[in-house]
Amino acid sequence: MKINGPNQSNFNPYKNIMQKQAEIQKTVNKQDQVEISSHAKQLQENGKPNEKRAAYVQEIKNAIATGDYKVEAEKVADKMIKFWSK
Secondary structure (H helix, E strand, C coil): CCCCCCCCCCCCCCHHHHHHHHHHHHHHCCCCCCCCCHHHHHHHHHCCCCHHHHHHHHHHHHHHHHCCCCCCHHHHHHHHHHHHCC
């Protein structure tokens, strides 16, 4: 058996540890990124309220606030009956 002594040039007991630390450092330097697909963007656009509908709702809100909004009980009752009798 041949023993070369402590000054062996090809033997480094810390080599694996240094490589692992270098790999960890590479992953630490990465930054998070978010990518939104075109389908998701389209869904976001579809989720926005319709301008005509928003204007109609605002008109009703204003009428309620001023006290001008009147509920027609017969129409409400008819729609309730149609809904529950399906």
